[in-house]
Amino acid sequence: MAMKTISFLSIISLLALTLSLVIASDPSPLQDFCIGVNTPANGVFVNGKFCKDPKLATADDFFFSGLHNARAVNNAVGSNVTAVNVNNLPGLNTLGISLVRIDYGVNGQNPPHTHPRATEGLIHFQANVGRSPAVAFAALSSQNPGVVTIANTVFGSNPPINPNVLARAFQLDPKVVIDLQNKF
Template identity: 65%
Template sequence: MKGVCFLLTLVVLALATSIATASDPSPLQDFCVAVDEPHKALFVNGKYCKDPKLVKAEDFFFSGLNTPRDTNNPVGSNVTQLNVDKIPGLNTLGISLARIDYAPYGQNPPHIHPRGSEGMIHFQFNPEHTPAVAFAGLSSQNAGVITIANTVFGSNPAINPDILARAFQVDKNVINYLQKQFWYDNN
């Protein structure tokens, strides 16, 4: 009897395993260039798709990616986000790109991407302490960005200083000072 129960359990598991395969469905089309005009367009992934017969090479191109950006600001960096809003051909591909220009000793403040994650980052440095540039790939057509200091200390309405003082284990006067600062957003 135990052998029959074991065999029956094994058969049920084998059938369940063969039925429970999962995969992404085949895409309906190879590309879906984003367009803001909804008439005569297909709505996919938050954007309307341009008629494939009207797609141009420019839909997959951004001019000026090779141009250094102004880093004369409090953090010494400048982020150029290249997402579906700037390159419509990225729609439905699940990728975007960021160019980060750094002044000597510049930084890109701590941040998160709520709708994606950063992949490979490529840095180009010049040994004479001149500006540097980095390129980051992101796992979303519009990953977004939240700068931590802006969110914590520059929120409106402000977060209760007593809560922040306890969370960061610092004196409340430190929190009050930080909340009065201007938090520069380099994005």
């Protein structure tokens, strides 16, 4: 009995020592600021961008003009998405956020989509009831959220997905699926 207790205590002690060595985590991407630039210029590479020398920072690095202005809507889906991210607002680099403004035309929509590297919070400021344009703003939890439009991915994939597979999945006639694939 005493031998089993010693063996058990030895194993527990060994595990306790080992587990303290294998704790891992991602470093926090947040810092005071790291203004993104596209050229090294003695900068440090962080989150896909080089950091501008903090002594060269200006107010323009943290300013995006015109987000309050409506954008023209002239496409098939009836919406215009204006993205504000690290590419056009360099001060967002390493902060892990971005923003979009979505202008909707009459009966417009923002097609079903996903953001593979972010979650999205959407706020509609004006309802679109088929008579007037609407606007919405979305906050995203990434400086580079990406976007995958579902219809483009499913019906416009290259190589194309077998129409019989899609017809069965969406409970459609294969001819309808082929017609949809031809649109993309």
